[in-house]
Every structure is written in C-alpha cells, then in structure tokens.
Amino acid sequence: MSEKKKKTGAPSKYKEEYCQQIVEFFDKEPYEPVQIKVENLDGAMVDSVAVNKAGQPILKPCQLPTLEGFAKSIGVHRETLLNWGKEFTEFFDAIKKAKEIQREILVQNALVGAYDKTFSIFFAKNNTDMNDRGNADFAPVELPPNATSKEMCDHIIRSAAAGQMRIDHAKSYVDIIGASLRIEEVTELAERLKRIEEKLNGGDK
Template sequence: MTDKNAPKKTGKKPTPKPAAKKATPSRTAARKTAPKSTPKGKPAPARKSAPAKKAAPKKPDTAKAAQSAAQSVTDMVGEAKRAVGRPAKYSDDFIPQMIAYFNIETERIEEVAVKGKDGLPVTDKEGNVLMEKVVVKNKFPTLERFAARIGVTRETLHDWATAVHRDDGPLKGSLIRPEFSYTYARAKDLQAALLQEGGLDGLYESRIVQFALKNLSGWKDQTEQTVVADITTTDATALDDIYEEGIRNSAEAKQQVLKRKLAGIIPGQAGATGQAVHDADDEE
C-alpha cells in the first residue's frame, strides 16, 4: 500500500529551501518601543536619568577653616592700611611746595583748541588744530587740599607750625620748625590776598569772601565800628553834663558862703546886706 501523503516521485531533484530571514519586529512592537510623538512646536521632554547617589558629606576641618578665616581678616586689614596710608612725616621739602601751591594769581591764560558748533576741534587746510588763548580762573588754594596732597590733615599742618620745645633748656618755649611756621603764616596771607583780589574783580561770591576774610584775616563789619563810635560819643556828652552841673553847684555854694559872711559883718541891716550881696553877684 502506498502512502497518500507521501510526495510523488518526479524525475526532478528537489530544490533547497531558502534560508530563513531574520525576524523583523512587527509594527505593533515598534509602536510600543518608539517614543510617543510630541505635538508640533513643543520640544520633546527630556528623559529622566537615574538620580546619582549622593556622596556622604565630609566632616569639616575646623582647624583649617579657622586658619582660612584668620588669613582673610589679615588680608582685609592689610588692604585697608594700604588704602588709607600712613601719615607723611615732616620734611623741609614741604616749605617750597606750600609756597608754590598758595602763591598763585586769581586767573591764568591757557591755550585751548577751537571747537565748532558740533563740539569737535576745528582744523585748517593742512589738518592742524586751531588754537586760541583763553582766561581760566584758578582754583582757590586751601590748607585742607594741600594737606591731602602730602598725606596729612589740616590739624597736622597746624601742629607742625605751632610745635614748641618743651624740654628744659635754652630752647624751651621756642618753635621747633620756625621756617615752616613762617611759611604757614605766609600761606594764610596769600589766601587773604586772593580773596581780596578775587572779590574786588567779581570772581568770587561776595558772601563767601566776607566769611573767609573774617576767619582768615580777622576782618570786621563796618556796623561794628559804628556802634563803638556811638558809645564813645554818648559817654563824652554825659561827662560834659556832669561838668556843667558841677560848675553851677560850685557857683551857688560860693554865693551862700558870701551871704553868711556878710550877714555876720553887718547884723540887723538887711538893706546893707542885700546891697552887698548884689555887689558880690556883680563881681561874679
């Protein structure tokens, strides 16, 4: 008997079956693994990464921290000292510097570039900048500004100028720096001269000039002198009145004495006494 399911024999050889192709993921599987699409115009959300493990905190080194803090404080103090600076020591070089600083005029002449309407310098055909001479007001010199230039204060200048020898000896009570003291006085005189000249020329504000001259040179207002003159005149008038009243009292006293004398010489004769009194008045 023959098997019905057996393949029929043919004269041709059986062809080998092709190798099986690798399986490709199905569309449904691809849809499951592919990220969900985001709407247009919005960026895709970033994937969350697994949180990193936190390292165990290290124990702070207290000794090292204290040392670092101390060093920071030292640096800050050093910077502050460098910013302020130490006060300058006295030097005889300050004498010519002070004279040069205060011995100036109220104005000076400077050569500056000519500027056009646009504010830019004007040049000639060859490209050279045109220059002109103008009068510039000098800044009023002050003791405070000079002290700041040499690194001290105004009080220091005053102390240098007024310091005296205190030790027992032939120099006790004399100035330690007489040349600087003289220069300090000259600086104040030069200030007063500038104030007078600038005030008369209208370069300085009049109220500031008056205030400065009162403090620097001891100036006084005219009204104070007028008050003193009025007081002196009043005192003289009062003295004249007292003198005239004394003269009148003296004349009356003389008449009374004369009347008493005459009354004693011719008693009981009123007429004669009265006539003698009239004669005495005429003599007076």
C-alpha cells in the first residue's frame, strides 16, 4: 500500500507502478558513439565509429530525461508529479532518485564535451539540487561574463570559501566547467576545494 503524507479530497490518478516507471524513464546511458558507414579495403560498407580531428570518438548525448517528459508520457502535468511527491512518500523517493540520475547524465556529458558547458551550468542551476533555493546555506552564484573556464572555476571556489555556495555544489560546478582544463589545473582546483572543505569541517583547529 502507498504511504501517504497527507490526504486529499479529489480522486488521484496516481499509481504505485509510477515509482518504478519514472526511474526507468530517467535511467539512460549518458551518451553513445556516433555510428557511421565506411568503406573497407574490399570495397564493402561496414559500421564504424565517427572520430574527430584528434582521433577521439564523437559522442552523441542522450535526450536528457526531465520531469516534463515523464509527465507527458503518462498524460499528466509536471505539477501533478510534484503534488504526488508531496502526497506519496514512495513517489517522493522515486523523484529524488530520478533527479540524481539526471544530474549524473548532465555531469558525464559535460565532462566529455557532449554538452555545452554554459547549457550544463544553466540547466543544473535551474533543475537540480545544485540550486536549492530552499536551503538558507546556499545562494546561486553569478558567473563572470566572458570569463575563461579557469576564471569561472576561481570565482566558484572563492564563493565557496566565502560561504556563498555549498562545497558539494562548488565541486559539481568545477567538475563541469573544468573538463577542458589541463590536468595540473584540475589538480590545483581540487586541492583548493579540499582545503576549503577541511577548514569548513574544522580541520584547521
């Protein structure tokens, strides 16, 4: 039986199987190599993987799953899903799991360059818990216009150090933006974040 958080007067279209369905809807491979046909030495056309100028596979991101998309697939509105989450504990947990999968898809595609980093940051700030406006400890940070990836990462780290952004959110932003940086720059950013986290956890006592 569904565990309700509260009772409602109107009949609900909610079904327990939606808990599994929403997770399955979101549970996609983040990307796949672009498949092409090439001619082999014998003149036959065979399947192959498209590569860029650097010889790396060209990756096609999956269609990013959203609450709107799942709602449409079962004939309801996004707001209906959110209301069910308030009413049914197990569906609330399913939505939370689906959003975690969505965030991982977003991060993985940003890391391999399949998503534009500006889009990734905008979507993350507006659709995941990286922009939890209900949390008094977190205020969305405005990134400097026309800044380089390194400058944006520096700005985010300074915001975390000043208490303007949660450290876990800062790590996620840096993961996305820093995908194009050199390994030594990524290492330096990670060390700075680690020192901030240790300080916030009382490591400097």
